[in-house]
Amino acid sequence: MDETDRHLLARLGEDARTPVATLARDLGLARSTVQARLERLERNGVIAGYALRLGDAVRAGQIRATVLLSLDPRATPAVVKRLDRMPEVEAAHTASGRADLVLTLAAPTTAALDRTLDVIGEIDGIKGSETLIHLSTKIQRSG
Known part of the structure; x- marks a missing residue:
């Protein structure tokens, strides 16, 4: 390149x-x-695709959160498969440190976010979680 x-x-x-x-x-x-x-x-895989990026008008109506999950290592594939079926889960990343998986969630209301967190908490193989609610965005880079 x-x-x-x-x-x-x-x-x-x-x-x-x-x-x-x-x-x-x-x-x-x-x-x-x-x-x-x-x-x-x-x-060559440098460009993986072309995607729709929603604007602030749509994102403004969403409650966003980062969720740190601790997992039973053997359960990771099943947990990821279950999370993939949840539309509120925008992204899931493996991580080093105290969390095994880092999620980004978006929901239209705090009640919907709370229900999503309840469903996540019931998934077999999740040992613990910590949720961080996003208050405002100071920097947003694409790509």
Whole structure:
């Protein structure tokens, strides 16, 4: 990956829907060159996909939380499978330290978040949890 690829990725990070012709003009390259670079970046796994990123108008109506889970190590695959079926779970990351799994949750109300936490707490293999409610976002980077 060279400097041109990094500039291309930065432009896509701003707006992944930018037409290839516009990217080519902005980067001073031929459209076919930009298209070939995008295909190579996709093929090599640098670009894993193009996704919808919800704006503040939608996110503002959500109560968000980070949940730290301690797990029975043998139960991790089953716990992750169960969490994957819960729409309130936006992300799940394995971690080192006192937590085995770190979740990001979003729910429309505190009551819905509380119900979600109750369901998570009942999953076999979870030994303990700690929930941190997000109050405000000070920095949000994409990518």
